[in-house]
Amino acid sequence: MRQRERRIDRAGRSHSRTGVAAMFVFARAFALLLLLACVLALTPVTSVAAVSGNLFQPTVQEPRAYGYLLGDVLTQRILLPTGDNDVGSVAPPSIGRAGAWLERRPARYETDAEGRRWMVIDYQVVNVAPTLTRIALPALRLTSASGATLQVAEWPLSVGPMTSADAFDAGDLQLMRPDRQAPLVPTAPLRRQASVALGLLLLIVLSWLGWWLWRNWRESARLPFARAWRQMRRLDGPGVDTSADAWLCVHHALNETAGHVVHAGSLPSLFARAPYLQPLRAQLEQFYQQSTERFFTPASTVAPYPLRGLCQSLYRAEQRHER
Numbered sequence: 001m002r003q004r005e006r007r008i009d010r011a012g013r014s015h016s017r018t019g020v021a022a023m024f025v026f027a028r029a030f031a032l033l034l035l036l037a038c039v040l041a042l043t044p045v046t047s048v049a050a051v052s053g054n055l056f057q058p059t060v061q062e063p064r065a066y067g068y069l070l071g072d073v074l075t076q077r078i079l080l081p082t083g084d085n086d087v088g089s090v091a092p093p094s095i096g097r098a099g100a101w102l103e104r105r106p107a108r109y110e111t112d113a114e115g116r117r118w119m120v121i122d123y124q125v126v127n128v129a130p131t132l133t134r135i136a137l138p139a140l141r142l143t144s145a146s147g148a149t150l151q152v153a154e155w156p157l158s159v160g161p162m163t164s165a166d167a168f169d170a171g172d173l174q175l176m177r178p179d180r181q182a183p184l185v186p187t188a189p190l191r192r193q194a195s196v197a198l199g200l201l202l203l204i205v206l207s208w209l210g211w212w213l214w215r216n217w218r219e220s221a222r223l224p225f226a227r228a229w230r231q232m233r234r235l236d237g238p239g240v241d242t243s244a245d246a247w248l249c250v251h252h253a254l255n256e257t258a259g260h261v262v263h264a265g266s267l268p269s270l271f272a273r274a275p276y277l278q279p280l281r282a283q284l285e286q287f288y289q290q291s292t293e294r295f296f297t298p299a300s301t302v303a304p305y306p307l308r309g310l311c312q313s314l315y316r317a318e319q320r321h322e323r
Contacts, residue, residue: 054148056081060155061118062137068159070128074102076137077110078119078152081144089145090119101127101135101159125159132160219322228253229315232308241307247291250311254284257318264288276321283310 059079068074080090092107105122112118123137140152169175219226228249235246254262257277258270267285271278290305 056144056148056150058150058152060152062155063157065156066158068125068157069162070125070159072125072159073105074123074125074137074157076121076123076152076155078121078140078142078150080117080119081148081150090150091143092119093121093140093142097126098123098138099135101125101133102137128159128161130161132158134158219319223318223322224253224256225311225315225318229311232311236308241304246307246311247294250287250307250314251291253311253314262288264292274321276317277314280310280313280317283313 058081061077061079063074063076093104095104095106098104102123103126105124107119107121110118110120119142135157137155137157139154140150142150142152144150216226221227231249232240232246235243240246251262254270257274258266259273260266260269262270264285267281267288270284271281277284287305287307287310
């Protein structure tokens with residue numbers, strides 16, 4: 001009976017030692033799992049590299065998956081496989097629009113502290129929806145120089161508008177706001193500049209007017225036909241073409257221009273000294289014919305002659321010649 005009790009006691013102590021050992025092993029396993037979970041939590045988001053024939057799933061450092069707005073730049077880093085670390089050994093993806101939301105920029109290469117080669121690809125958000133939207137970095141298939149293919153899975157992201165589509169409608173927080181008033185530009189300097197410019201313009205106009213009046217006055221006092229035209233205007237009336245004084249003033253202007261008394265036979269000498277009168281040759285010949293009939297044919301009926309028009313034509317020809 002005593003031997004049986006001793007066996008039971010030894011079996012109980014052996015069972016207790018076995019339970020303690022099992023609990024110790026379980027505690028160590030739990031600690032190792034906890035340590036591994038902490039290490040994974042502190043490690044940046046990567047995809048585990050795996051090899052399946054010629055298809056590689058490289059290690060990828062993805063950008064954060066939330067909080068992006070229009071214009072933000074996202075950076076994706078792809079670890080190049082061993083042996084393909086030279087620049088250009090892995091063909092980069094094409095640049096430009098990558099879907100409706102992103103634009104891919106040219107890839108670049110970086111080397112980390114451990115000497116590993118990374119392909120760095122930047123994406124810029126170029127479009128957003130009016131509400132928070134789920135998008136994704138596109139999947140990539142990159143070809144290595146060794147002929148292997150690197151498969152990068154798509155990475156989901158969220159982008160949102162800079163402002164909400166609905167206003168708060170409280171106080172000054174309205175959906176639509178009036179245009180901002182432009183600041184008033186001081187106009188006093190502009191008015192001063194305008195006054196100076198206007199004064200200079202008026203001075204120039206008055207100068208030109210004064211010069212023109214002075215020139216006409218000088219010509220009317222110096223040039224023969226100008227003096228004749230001025231006298232003709234004084235005699236202006238219904239009978240100016242038949243006035244003896246009007247005919248005489250035209251004769252005096254022609255004599256002064258030629259430097260001698262001019263008659264119908266000496267017109268060539270007049271045109272030789274004043275060739276600018278050559279276009280009026282026919283009118284001057286008719287003038288001297290009419291003048292001979294008027295002054296040297298007694299009791300003759302003389303046909304009307306446009307003396308005022310001839311004097312004006314002579315004056316204008318003289319003006320063109322002097323200018």
